[in-house]
Amino acid sequence: MELVFVILIGVxxxxxxxxxxxxxxxxxxxxxxxxxxxANLLIFLLGGITKGKxxxxxxxxxxxxxxxxDPIPQALILTAIVISFGLQAFAIVLLKRVYVLxxxxxxxxxxxxxxxxx
Amino acid sequence: MTSNAVVLPFIVHxxxxxLLLFFWRKTVAQRIISVMGSxxxxxxxxxxxxxxxxxxxxxxxxxxxxxxFGISFVADVFSSSMVLLTSFSGLAVxxxxxxxxxxxxxxxxxxxxxxxxxxxxxxxxxxxDIFNLYVWFEVIIIASFVLMSLGGRKAQIEGSxxxxxxxxxxSTFFLTGIGILYGITGSLxxxxxxLKVGAMENRKLVDMTAIFFIVGxxxxxxxxxxYFWLPSSYHTPPSAVAAIFGGLLTKVGIYAxxxxxxxxxxxxxxxxxxxxxxxxxxxxxxxFGAVIKNNIRRLLSYLIVCHIGFMVGxxxxxxxxxLAGALFYLFHDMMVxxxxxxxxxxxxxxxxxxxxxxxxxxxxxxxxxSLLMAVVLFSLVGIPPLSGFWPKIYLFExxxxxxxxxLVAAIIIGSFATLYVIAKMWxxxxxxxxxxxIAGVEDGFRPxxxxxxxxxVGPIVFLAAITLFIGLGAEHIxxxxxxxxxxxxxxxPYIQAVxxxxxxx
Numbered sequence: 125m126e127l128v129f130v131i132l133i134g135v136x137x138x139x140x141x142x143x144x145x146x147x148x149x150x151x152x153x154x155x156x157x158x159x160x161x162x163a164n165l166l167i168f169l170l171g172g173i174t175k176g177k178x179x180x181x182x183x184x185x186x187x188x189x190x191x192x193x194d195p196i197p198q199a200l201i202l203t204a205i206v207i208s209f210g211l212q213a214f215a216i217v218l219l220k221r222v223y224v225l226x227x228x229x230x231x232x233x234x235x236x237x238x239x240x241x242x
Numbered sequence: 243m244t245s246n247a248v249v250l251p252f253i254v255h256x257x258x259x260x261l262l263l264f265f266w267r268k269t270v271a272q273r274i275i276s277v278m279g280s281x282x283x284x285x286x287x288x289x290x291x292x293x294x295x296x297x298x299x300x301x302x303x304x305x306x307x308x309x310x311f312g313i314s315f316v317a318d319v320f321s322s323s324m325v326l327l328t329s330f331s332g333l334a335v336x337x338x339x340x341x342x343x344x345x346x347x348x349x350x351x352x353x354x355x356x357x358x359x360x361x362x363x364x365x366x367x368x369x370x371d372i373f374n375l376y377v378w379f380e381v382i383i384i385a386s387f388v389l390m391s392l393g394g395r396k397a398q399i400e401g402s403x404x405x406x407x408x409x410x411x412x413s414t415f416f417l418t419g420i421g422i423l424y425g426i427t428g429s430l431x432x433x434x435x436x437l438k439v440g441a442m443e444n445r446k447l448v449d450m451t452a453i454f455f456i457v458g459x460x461x462x463x464x465x466x467x468x469y470f471w472l473p474s475s476y477h478t479p480p481s482a483v484a485a486i487f488g489g490l491l492t493k494v495g496i497y498a499x500x501x502x503x504x505x506x507x508x509x510x511x512x513x514x515x516x517x518x519x520x521x522x523x524x525x526x527x528x529x530f531g532a533v534i535k536n537n538i539r540r541l542l543s544y545l546i547v548c549h550i551g552f553m554v555g556x557x558x559x560x561x562x563x564x565l566a567g568a569l570f571y572l573f574h575d576m577m578v579x580x581x582x583x584x585x586x587x588x589x590x591x592x593x594x595x596x597x598x599x600x601x602x603x604x605x606x607x608x609x610x611x612s613l614l615m616a617v618v619l620f621s622l623v624g625i626p627p628l629s630g631f632w633p634k635i636y637l638f639e640x641x642x643x644x645x646x647x648x649l650v651a652a653i654i655i656g657s658f659a660t661l662y663v664i665a666k667m668w669x670x671x672x673x674x675x676x677x678x679x680i681a682g683v684e685d686g687f688r689p690x691x692x693x694x695x696x697x698x699v700g701p702i703v704f705l706a707a708i709t710l711f712i713g714l715g716a717e718h719i720x721x722x723x724x725x726x727x728x729x730x731x732x733x734x735p736y737i738q739a740v741x742x743x744x745x746x747x
Contacts, residue, residue: 144411149403156410163417170425197424200373204417207380211410214387218402225396234400 129169136162147231149219156215160208164201171197243739247290248302248315248368251325254283255361262354269348273340276353280329280336283360287322287329294322295722299739301370309741310434314370316740320569320726321367324497327573328367330708331489331580332360334701338584339482341690341697342591347392347480355392359385359486366494370740372420372506373430375498379416379462383409386491389483390475401475408471412461419454423506426451433740436505436733445510452507456516459502463495465554466523469547473531476546477539477596481587484539488546489580496553496572504730509560517558518649524551525652529659538586538596538671541663542579545622548656549575552637555649559640562727567636569723574629574712578622581705585615588698589671591687598667600683602674611699612672614706619668621709623661629713632720 136158143155174193181188226233258279265271294300294317304313317325336356343352362381369375387409391402424430426447427438442448457468464472472492476484503509509517528548535541549571556568586596592608593601605612617628624630634657641650676683687695712719729736 140414144407152407156407156414159411159414163414163421166418167421167424170421172425194428196430200420200424203373203377207377210384211380211387211413214384215406215410218387218391218399218406221391221394222399222403225399231403234396234403 125173125175126169129165129173133162133165133169136165148229149222149231150229152231153212153215153219157208157212160204160212164204164208167197167200167204171200243297243300244302245293245300246302247286247293248300248317250286251283251290251329251368252361252364254279254286255357255364258283259354259357259361262357263351266351267349269345272348272353276336276356277333277340279357280333280360283364284329284333287326290317291319291322291326294319299736301739310429310431313374314431314433314740315368316370316433316736317368318726318729318736318739319722320497320500320729323573323722323726324367324493325364327576328360328363328490330705331486331576334580334584334705335482335486337697337704338485338587338701341694342482342584342587343480344393350392352389352392355385355388356486359389363490363494367497370432371430372423372432372435372502375432376413376416376420379413379494379498382491382494383413386487390479390487392483393480395478398478401478404471405475408461408468412458412468415454415461416458419451419458422451422454431740432501432505433737436737437741439506440508448507449510449512452503452513455502455507456499456513456520459495459499460520461495463492463499463554464524464547464550465520466527466547466551469524469527469550472547473540473543476543477537481539481583481590485580485583485587488542488583489576492546492550493572493576496550499554500557500569500572500730503557504565505733505736509558514558514560517554518646521551521555521558522648522652524548524554525656526551529656532663533659536598538589538598538667539583541667542582542586545660545663546579548660549579551656552633552653555646555653556637556640559644559646559649561640561644562731563636563643564640565727565730566720566723567633567640569726570633570636570716570719571630573719573723574621574633574709577705577709577712578618578629581618581702581709582622584702584705585618588615588687588702591698592685594684594686598670600677600680601671603672603676605672606675614699614702615672616668618702618706618709619664621706621713623664624657627713627716629709629716631713632716 140155140159140162143151143158171194174191177190177192179192179195222234262272262275300317302315303309359382362378362385366375366378369378387406390405391398427435429435429438439448461468476487525548528544528551531544532541532548535544552571553568556564590596592604595601621628621630624634637653638650
């Protein structure tokens with residue numbers, strides 16, 4: 125199980141970085157999304173995967189008696205997902221605005237020379 | 243000692259921002275509320291600093307969950323003085339924005355975003371939990387994205403794309419670092435991490451984790467080779483926004499570096515050398531960039547990069563003298579960089595452009611204003627006895643003591659280049675007579691009413707006065723800085739204050 129996650133995380137990071145390095149804006153967006161998901165899975169994996177042991181104390185006991193799944197990585201991932209959702213929404217709107225301005229998907233068309241500064 | 247006053251600096255900005263949202267179309271009310279909110283935040287920050295200075299470290303556990311399990315908020319002298327300096331800059335920029343920002347931008351939520359940004363900064367300084375630090379960084383970047391792109395000119399959008407892509411990448415690296423750190427220690431509380439990482443056997447793993455934090459914070463604070471987004475985006479937004487970015491946003495990255503690398507990852511030889519090499523290259527590349535630029539704000543953007551290297555170098559040397567120098571430089575830099583971007587905005591108002599070839603003759607036309615700007619420019623260069631001078635003495639001394647001659651040479655080159663660049667700017671903008679027959683050069687300052695003019699000049703005077711105090715009253719700053727260095731070198735008071743909450747009633 126862990127090995128699958130390790131490979132998946134590697135693929136997501138590599139794909140994300142590769143996509144970020146393209147000049148196309150749509151690929152930039154995809155790269156950001158892939159990297160975010162890779163980071164989330166990494167937290168999930170490194171928090172330790174425990175199957176079928178919910179972190180709930182039974183009626184009879186006062187404390188945990190058995191090994192249990194750590195709930196903190198889930199909380200962290202949930203927070204990170206919400207944040208990356210917000211950032212990606214902003215990124216999509218910003219890049220749509222770029223497309224309206226320069227009518228191109230290529231980020232190199234966006235550069236303004238220093239002489240045009242105000 | 244536990245106190246709810248720790249969270250007040252960002253609560254004040256949160257409520258100011260929410261209140262501003264109720265006055266969406268009323269820009270006059272927004273300006274008044276923003277200045278009042280910033281004044282209140284400054285009062286709170288002064289109160290927090292004086293109580294931390296007198297009574298020691300203050301902590302607050304969110305919702306009463308005891309330390310390693312809940313989210314802690316901690317105010318030690320370092321974080322509370324950062325909050326104080328941020329509040330000074332915040333108040334100055336809030337006043338400046340009242341005339342420096344166009345009404346169109348205010349109608350689309352400039353002021354609420356400005357206060358959300360300050361809330362994020364204060365939160366990042368005060369948190370004692372590393373994941374919470376990540377969340378505050380996200381608050382900062384989402385607010386700064388909006389401020390950067392608000393207005394929608396082509397150049398601004400261009401800057402925003404670069405800024406956005408690099409900052410999201412930085413956040414991902416930071417998050418990856420947190421994930422690994424949680425995996426190897428099982429904790430997120432910075433004080434608890436300090437103990438657990440210190441006890442780790444596998445130092446290679448610790449160093450590798452530290453690299454993720456260096457990359458993440460390095461992008462945010464524009465360290466070589468991760469700084470390219472800064473000079474290509476900071477010249478695009480309005481000057482009030484550039485002031486808050488240049489003065490505070492890169493410095494929060496430096497703050498986080500100092501916090502993480504004194505508490506969690508105490509630099510060993512490998513990290514120390516890495517930071518010094520990065521610092522030397524940062525200073526040199528910033529220098530080369532600044533020397534060739536002809537637009538005032540592009541030039542200042544490269545100077546930010548150059549001076550970031552001074553602070554990273556101080557952290558890399560990691561001796562008491564070096565840390566004191568770097569912290570002194572940080573305090574000086576926050577005030578001066580904010581002010582110098584406000585000055586760039588004022589020059590733009592006076593001449594309608596920031597291209598140094600198209601402007602001139604400011605000294606003949608506005609002698610008093612030019613002298614005010616000269617004070618700030620000289621402080622930036624570090625002419626004794628102004629504020630940029632003292633920290634460099636400390637950095638040189640530390641460099642010679644520990645034989646880091648490359649860094650000393652880089653700092654000397656960086657200082658000379660700053661002098662050269664500022665002298666060039668002074669000659670071109672203030673002494674040279676106004677070139678004839680250039681289109682688009684007009685004085686937007688003279689037709690203003692006296693009240694509006696004072697709103698532009700007042701903040702610059704205010705920040706210049708603080709800079710003068712830092713320079714002329716250096717012994718007070720040195721007292722504060724030495725106190726912080728003691729806290730950094732001996733972290734046990736911090737750890738005890740955070741973790742032993744549940745032991746003492």
